[in-house]
Amino acid sequence: MRYVGQRILFSILSLCVLLFITFLLSHVVSGDPAIVAAGPNAGADKIAAVRQEMGLDRPLLVQFWIYCSNILHGDLGTSWFTRQPIASDIIRELPPSLELVFVAMVINLAVSLPLGLLTARYAGTTFDDVVRLVVMAGAGLPIFWLAIILQQVVAGQWRLLPTAGRLGFENRDFTGATGFTLLDSLMQGRFDVFADALAHLVLPAFALTLLFTAVGVRITRTAMMGEFRKDYVVLARAKGASEGRIMVRHVFANGATPALTVFGMQFGWMLGATVLVEEIFGRPGIGRYAVKAVTQSDIHAVVAVVFVVGLVFLISNLVVDIALFLLTPRKHAGA
Amino acid sequence: MRSRARFIPVLVAALSGVSSLAIAAPTGTLVIAENETPENLDPANATNSTVDELLLGAYDALVQFPAGETAVSPRLAKSWTISEDGLTYTFTLRDDVVFHDGSKLTAADVKFTLDRLKAAKANVLNDIGPLSGAEVVDDHTVKLTLSKPFGPFLSALSRIYVVNKALVEPHMAEDNARQWLAVNEAGSGPYVIASYNPTEAVSLKAFDKYWGGWDGNHVAEVVFRYITEPSTQLSLLKSGEVQIAPDITVEDKLALMKEPGYVVDVGQAATPLYFDFNTASKGPTGNPKFREMLAKTFDRQLHLDQVLMGLGTLPDGPLPTSWPGHESGTELAFDLAGAKKMVDDNGWAGTTLTVRYLPAIQEEKSAVEQLQSNLAEIGITLNAEGMTWPAQAATVQKVDTTADINMIYSFPPFPDPHAILNASFNSALTGSNGGYNWAQYSNKEVDALLNEAASSADPAKRAELYKKAQVLIGKDFAVITVSYPGSVVAVSDKVEGYKYNAAHHQTFNIMDIGLK
Numbered sequence: 001m002r003y004v005g006q007r008i009l010f011s012i013l014s015l016c017v018l019l020f021i022t023f024l025l026s027h028v029v030s031g032d033p034a035i036v037a038a039g040p041n042a043g044a045d046k047i048a049a050v051r052q053e054m055g056l057d058r059p060l061l062v063q064f065w066i067y068c069s070n071i072l073h074g075d076l077g078t079s080w081f082t083r084q085p086i087a088s089d090i091i092r093e094l095p096p097s098l099e100l101v102f103v104a105m106v107i108n109l110a111v112s113l114p115l116g117l118l119t120a121r122y123a124g125t126t127f128d129d130v131v132r133l134v135v136m137a138g139a140g141l142p143i144f145w146l147a148i149i150l151q152q153v154v155a156g157q158w159r160l161l162p163t164a165g166r167l168g169f170e171n172r173d174f175t176g177a178t179g180f181t182l183l184d185s186l187m188q189g190r191f192d193v194f195a196d197a198l199a200h201l202v203l204p205a206f207a208l209t210l211l212f213t214a215v216g217v218r219i220t221r222t223a224m225m226g227e228f229r230k231d232y233v234v235l236a237r238a239k240g241a242s243e244g245r246i247m248v249r250h251v252f253a254n255g256a257t258p259a260l261t262v263f264g265m266q267f268g269w270m271l272g273a274t275v276l277v278e279e280i281f282g283r284p285g286i287g288r289y290a291v292k293a294v295t296q297s298d299i300h301a302v303v304a305v306v307f308v309v310g311l312v313f314l315i316s317n318l319v320v321d322i323a324l325f326l327l328t329p330r331k332h333a334g335a
Numbered sequence: 336m337r338s339r340a341r342f343i344p345v346l347v348a349a350l351s352g353v354s355s356l357a358i359a360a361p362t363g364t365l366v367i368a369e370n371e372t373p374e375n376l377d378p379a380n381a382t383n384s385t386v387d388e389l390l391l392g393a394y395d396a397l398v399q400f401p402a403g404e405t406a407v408s409p410r411l412a413k414s415w416t417i418s419e420d421g422l423t424y425t426f427t428l429r430d431d432v433v434f435h436d437g438s439k440l441t442a443a444d445v446k447f448t449l450d451r452l453k454a455a456k457a458n459v460l461n462d463i464g465p466l467s468g469a470e471v472v473d474d475h476t477v478k479l480t481l482s483k484p485f486g487p488f489l490s491a492l493s494r495i496y497v498v499n500k501a502l503v504e505p506h507m508a509e510d511n512a513r514q515w516l517a518v519n520e521a522g523s524g525p526y527v528i529a530s531y532n533p534t535e536a537v538s539l540k541a542f543d544k545y546w547g548g549w550d551g552n553h554v555a556e557v558v559f560r561y562i563t564e565p566s567t568q569l570s571l572l573k574s575g576e577v578q579i580a581p582d583i584t585v586e587d588k589l590a591l592m593k594e595p596g597y598v599v600d601v602g603q604a605a606t607p608l609y610f611d612f613n614t615a616s617k618g619p620t621g622n623p624k625f626r627e628m629l630a631k632t633f634d635r636q637l638h639l640d641q642v643l644m645g646l647g648t649l650p651d652g653p654l655p656t657s658w659p660g661h662e663s664g665t666e667l668a669f670d671l672a673g674a675k676k677m678v679d680d681n682g683w684a685g686t687t688l689t690v691r692y693l694p695a696i697q698e699e700k701s702a703v704e705q706l707q708s709n710l711a712e713i714g715i716t717l718n719a720e721g722m723t724w725p726a727q728a729a730t731v732q733k734v735d736t737t738a739d740i741n742m743i744y745s746f747p748p749f750p751d752p753h754a755i756l757n758a759s760f761n762s763a764l765t766g767s768n769g770g771y772n773w774a775q776y777s778n779k780e781v782d783a784l785l786n787e788a789a790s791s792a793d794p795a796k797r798a799e800l801y802k803k804a805q806v807l808i809g810k811d812f813a814v815i816t817v818s819y820p821g822s823v824v825a826v827s828d829k830v831e832g833y834k835y836n837a838a839h840h841q842t843f844n845i846m847d848i849g850l851k
Contacts, residue, residue, distance in 0.1 A: 031726035035769070039382045039458025040746065041758050044769035049456060081374040082533065083510075083517035093534060148566055156570045163570045164562060166535060169366075172558070173530065173538075282562040282571075284535035292372055292534075297725040 007321050011314040015307070019071075022306040023064050026299045032056075033297035037080045054080060067300070076307070077300035079293070086304045089289065094308065095179030096166060097285035100277065101270045103182075103201045104209035109263065111213050116220020116259065117247055120228060123221075131217065139214035143273060147207035147280040154203060161203050164282035168196045204281045208273060212266045220259045227255035257324055264320030268313025361541040361553035363850040365830065367843055368568040370582040372533050372561045375517035378448075378496035379457030382748060387494065388842035392539045392557060393435075394496030394522035397426055397445065398489055400838030402847060405658070405750045407489050411440065411497060411523075421484030421792050428475040432546045434499040434523045442477035445469060447500035449479070455511035462748045463491040464789070484790040486797055490749040493838060496522065525846045526557060536560045539845070552831065552849025569825075572597070578827040578850070579843065585644050591825050601646050602822035602835020605655040605750060608698065609759070610690070610706065610815040611741045615734045615767075615775035619686055626812035628677040629740075631670040632709045633702075633815045642701040646823045650816040652805055653745075653755065659794065660752040660801030665809030666816060675713040684714030691730060692742035694721030699742045702817050706740075731766030731773045741773045742817075750837050752801040757785050760808055774813040781807050 034051035035042070042050075051057050055066070070077060076086040115135075119128045155163040166181060167174055171193050176184020182201075185193035227233065228251060236246050275287025286305060293301035373385040378394060380386045399410040412426040432440040446469040452460050460466070464485035470478045481488065499521035506515035520528040525547060526539035539557045541549065562568050565583045572580040583591075591597040612620045612629060619625045639647050648656065652665040678684055690706065692699040700721075707717045720738065722730075731737045747754030757764065762777035764770025781804050788800035808814075822835050832847040 029726070031723065031729035032732065033725060035728040035732075036725045038769070039380070039461055040748070041461040041764065041771065042458070042769050043461070043764065044767075046456065046461070047769040053456075078514075083375050083377065083513045092532075148564070151567065151570065156573070159574075163574060163576065164567050165560070169576065172536065279563040280567060282535075282560065282564070282567055284532060288372065288534045288561075288563075292374075295723065296374070297723075 003325055004322055007318055011318055015310055015314060018310045019068070019303065019307055020064065022303045023067065023299075024060070026297075026302045027060055027063075031297060033080065033299055036296055067303070071307070076304040079298055079301045081292070081296050081298050081301075086301050089301070090286065090304060090308055092179065093284060093286045093289040096181070096283060097271060097274045097278070097287060098312075099180050099182060100201060100204055100208065100274055100283065100285065101267060103198075103205040104212070104270055105263075105267055107205055108209045108213045108216055108266065112216030112220050112263075113252075113256075113259075115217045117224050117252055119217065119221045120224035120251075121243075121247060123225060123228075135214045135217050138210045141210060143207055143211060144276045144280060146210055147204065147277050150203045150207050151280065162200050164280075166197065166200055166283050167193065168200070171196050200281075200283075204277045204283060207280075208270060208277045212270060216259070216263065216266065219262045220256075223257070223259045224251055224255045227251040230254075257328065260320050260324060261317075264317045265313070267316040268309065271309050271312050361549050361555040363554050364556040364558060365554040365579070365845065365848055365850060366558045366560055366571075366577040367579040367845075368562045368571060368577045368582065369559050370561070370563050370565075370568070373537070375533075376520055376528065376531060377513060377516040378498060379452055379455050379459055379513070379516070381459045381494045381496060382461070383458075384746075384839070384841035387839055389528065389537055389539070389559065390496050390522070391524070391839060391842055392526035392845050393520050393524045393528050394498070395432070395440075395524050396494065396496055397428075397492050400490075400493050400749065400836065402834035402836035402844040405837065407493060411445075415489075417792060421790070422481050424479045424481075424488065425472070426477050426479070428477065429546060430475050432523050433544050434502070434521065435527050435542055436499065436502065437544070438499065438501060440497065440499075440523050441474045442471040443474075444497055444500045445477045446471050447504065448495065448497045451498070451503065451507070451511055452495070454507075455513060459494055462754070463495070464488060484792060486789055486791050487749065487751040487753045490751045490754075490838075493749055496524075498522065525553075529556075534561060547846075553846070554848060554850055557845045572825060572827065575827070578830050579824060579833065580826075581822075581824040581841070583825055585646065585823070588646070588823050588825055589644055596828050598826045598828055598830075600824045600826055600833060600835060602824070603648060603655070603657065603837065604820060604822040604835070604840060605658070605755070605837045606744050606746050606840055607650060607653060607655070607755065607819055608702065608742065608744050608817040609653070610702075610817060611743055611759075611772075611774040612813060613734070613737045613739050613741070613775055614811065614813055615765075615777065616737070616739060618739060619683070619688065620739045623812060624677070624681070625683065627667070628674045628681075628683070630667040630812045630815055631674040631677075632713070633706055633817065634669040634709070635817065636669070638702060638705060638818055642698055642705075643818060643820055646821040648819040648821065650819055652809065653759065653814060653816050654752055654801070654805065655819060658750065658752060660788075660798035662802040662805040665805045666814075667812070671709055671712065678713045678715065685716075686714075687716040687718065688739040689718045689720060690740040690742065691720045691722055691727050691738040693724060693727065695723075698818070698820060702742065728766075731775070732769070734767055734775050737766060737773070737775055743771060743773050745771065746840060752797070753785075753789050756801060756804060756808075757789060760804070760813065761785050776808070776811065776813040778807060778811060781811075 034047050034054055034056055038047045038050040079086050082089055119131050122128055155161050174193050178184055181197040236250055274285055278285045278287040290305040371385050378390055381390055395411045397412040398407040411428055413429050415424055415426045417424055434440055449469045465482040467480050467482045472478055502521040503512045506512040525542055525545045527542045529538045529540045531537050537559045541555045568580040569583045569587050571577040588599050592599045612626050635650055639649055651663055654661045690703055692703050694700050703719045710717045745755050745759055758771050760772055760776050762782050765772045765775045784800045784804040788797045791797050826833050829851050831849050831851055834844055836844055
C-alpha cells in the first residue's frame with residue numbers, strides 16, 4: 001500500500017507543477033484578455049474597469065494563489081465568455097470527448113495487442129515485415145489529414161458512414177443523464193440511437209487512434225519478443241503446450257507490463273489530441289472548447305482544460321500502475 | 336436495416352412529410368453551418384456576430400435594418416419623435432407584442448433592458464454613445480434621453496434586444512443576470528431557442544404567437560451546426576444535411592457557382608480591411624512623406640482578382656462607395672515606380688519595417704505577402720509578425736509597442752459612416768485609448784468634423800462633414816484600404832429569401848427564408 005500512496009502523492013505534485021506552468025504560460029502569451037472581453041470600440045476607461053473586474057490588475061502570483069485556493073474548493077472559476085462556471089462547461093464537454101477516446105482506445109487495444117503478439121512470434125517473417133511497413137506508414141500520417149481523407153472518401157464518396165456530428169438529424173434532440181451518448185442510449189433502451197452514435201464515432205475514433213495504434217503494435221511486439229526467448233517458453237514447448245496457449249497464457253501475461261504502461265499514457269495523449277478530430281468531424285467536446293478558450297484568451301478556461309486533461313492523464317497512468325502492481329506485486333517489492 | 340437508413344440524409348424526407356393543409360404555417364427545417372461557436376446568448380454581447388445571429392431570431396429591437404436596406408425601419412416601435420435639441424427620443428410601442436412566455440411586452444421591459452445593459456457594462460453599449468436614461472411614459476410609450484445629441488442613435492438601437500423584465504429581474508442580484516441570460520432566452524422574436532449546445536448545435540423553433548405573423552414561406556425550425564472545417568461544410572452541403580454553408584473555401588465557392596443545385600450569393604459587405612500606419616511613431620511611419628510613399632505600394636486590383644477571386648468590391652477610400660457621405664479619390668493609387676522614386680530621392684532604401692497581422696486569416700496573410708514583395712522591390716524590408724487577436728490588440732495599447740504597420744478589419748455594427756470613420760480615425764479611440772484606431776491617428780480637425788457629424792441629426796449635413804473628414808484623412812496617409820471582401824455564402828437552391836444584411840454582418844435573415 002505504501003507504493004500506491006507514493007504514486008498518488010507523486011501524481012498530485014505533478015498536477016501542481018502542471019497548473020503553475022499553464023497559468024504562467026497563458027498569462028504570458030495571451031496578450032490582454034480584457035481588450036477582448038470589453039468588446040469592440042470599448043475605450044480605455046471601460047477596458048480598465050473590465051481588467052479590474054477580471055482580477056487581471058493584480059500581481060501574477062496573487063492571481064495564481066487565488067486561483068489555486070479556488071480549485072481546492074472545487075471552483076474552477078467562471079468563464080469570461082460563456083459566463084458559466086467553468087466546471088459545468090467542462091462537465092458538458094468532457095463526456096463526448098471521453099467517449100471518442102474510449103472507442104479509439106478499444107480499437108487501439110483490439111489491433112495492437114494481437115498484432116504485437118503475432119509479429120513477435122513470427123518475427124523476421126514476411127508477415128512481420130508487411131505489418132511493420134503498414135505500421136510505419138500509419139505512424140507517419142498526420143491525424144488531421146487522415147481525418148479529412150477518411151471523411152471525404154468513406155463518408156463523402158462511399159456514403160458508408162456519417163460525415164459529421166455526434167448523432168444523426170432525426171436524433172438531434174436526444175439527451176441523457178450522463179452525457180455519454182452510447183451509455184445514455186443503452187440506459188434508455190434506445191438501440192437505434194446507440195447504433196447512430198456508434199456510426200458517428202467510427203471514423204473519428206479510427207482517425208484518432210491510427211497513430212497511437214502504430215506505436216502500440218511496435219511496443220507490444222518489443223515487449224513480447226523478450227519473453228519468447230525465455231527459458232519457460234522453451235520448457236512449455238517441450239512439455240507439448242499448444243502455441244496458442246503459450247502465446248496467451250505465458251508470453252502475453254508476462255510481457256504485457258511495459259505495453260500496458262504505454263497504453264495508460266496513450267489514453268491521456270489521445271484526450272489532448274481530440275481537438276484535431278473534433279474540429280474536422282464537427283463534434284462537440286473538450287478540444288473545441290479549448291480552442292475557443294485559447295483564441296479568446298479565456299485564461300481560467302484554458303488552465304482548467306489543461307488541468308482536467310492532466311488529471312485524466314494522471315488517473316489513467318495511476319490506474320495502470322496500480323493494476324500492474326496488484327497483478328505482479330513482486331516487481332515493485334523494492335520500491 | 337433501420338440503422339442503415341439513418342445514414343442517408345433525412346432532410347428531404349423531413350421536408351416532404353409536412354402537410355400542405357396549414358395556411359401560413361412555417362414548415363421544414365433549415366440547417367446553417369457556422370464555423371465559429373457562440374460565446375453565449377446574452378444580448379449584452381450582440382456585438383459578436385455568432386451571438387447576434389441567434390439573437391436576431393429570438394429577440395426584437397425597437398428598430399431594425401431589414402436585409403439589403405441602409406435605413407432603419409420600425410420594429411417594436413411603431414413610430415418615434417425626436418425633440419428639437421436631439422436629446423429626447425420618444426417611442427410609441429406596438430401593443431400586440433408578446434414574449435415567448437405569453438406575457439405582454441411593455442415600455443417597462445424596454446427601460447429594464449437599457450438599465451440592465453448599463454449595470455452590466457454591456458459591450459453592445461460601446462456603440463450607442465451618450466445614452467443617459469430611459470423613462471416609462473405609459474405602457475406603450477418610452478422616452479430615451481441623451482446627454483448630448485448623437486446622429487446614429489436610432490441605427491445603434493437596432494442591436495439593443497429587448498428582454499422580458501419579469502423573467503430576467505429575479506436573476507439580477509448576483510451578476511446582472513449575466514450567467515442566466517448566457518444560456519436562457521427571454522425574447523419576443525419570431526423564433527424560440529429550443530436547445531443550446533454551443534460546441535455542437537443551436538436549434539430555434541418558430542414561435543406561433545409571433546406578432547409579425549407567419550404569412551408567406553418560412554421555416555419551422557432553424558438549426559445552426561458548428562462546423563469549423565471548410566471541407567466538412569462542403570460535404571454536408573453536398574449531402575443535403577445543411578442548406579447554407581458560408582465558410583467553404585473560395586475555390587469551392589467558385590466551383591459551386593457552375594454546379595446546378597447551388598446558389599453562391601455575393602453580398603456587398605461593408606467590412607474594410609486596412610493597413611494602419613503607426614502615425615504617432617518616432618520611426619519612419621511618423622513621417623507623412625514616408626507614409627505617402629507607402630500609400631502607393633499596394634495593388635488593390637491585384638488583391639481583388641487574385642486573393643478574393645473577384646468576390647468583393649474595389650475600395651475607393653475608407654468608406655464603402657455606396658454609403659452616404661462617401662468621398663471619392665482620397666487615397667493614392669498603386670504606383671510602385673512613384674514610390675521607388677520617393678525612396679531614391681530621400682535615401683530610404685535599406686529601411687526595415689514591421690507589420691503585425693492575423694495569420695489565421697488567409698486574406699491578411701496574402702495581403703502582407705504582396706506588400707512584402709512590393710516593398711522589397713523598392714529596397715524596403717518588411718518583417719511580418721503573425722499574432723492572435725488578443726496579442727495584437729495588446730501591442731497597440733502603447734505607441735512604443737505599436738508596429739509600423741498593423742492589419743485590421745473594421746466591422747461596423749450598423750451601416751453609418753460614423754461606425755467606420757469614428758472608430759478608425761477619431762483620436763479618442765486610438766489603440767492607446769483602447770480603441771480600433773490602430774494608426775494612432777490624431778488630427779484635431781478630423782476629430783472636430785467627426786464629432787460634429789456624430790452630434791447632428793441632419794443626414795445631408797452629416798454627409799458633407801464625413802466627406803471633408805475623408806479628404807483630410809487621405810492627405811495624412813493614415814491607412815491603405817486594402818479591400819471590401821464580399822460576404823460569399825453558398826446556398827442550396829432549395830432555399831429562397833436569403834439576403835446579405837450589411838447591418839448584421841455574418842448573420843442570416845432567417846425570418847425571411849423559406850424552403851422550396
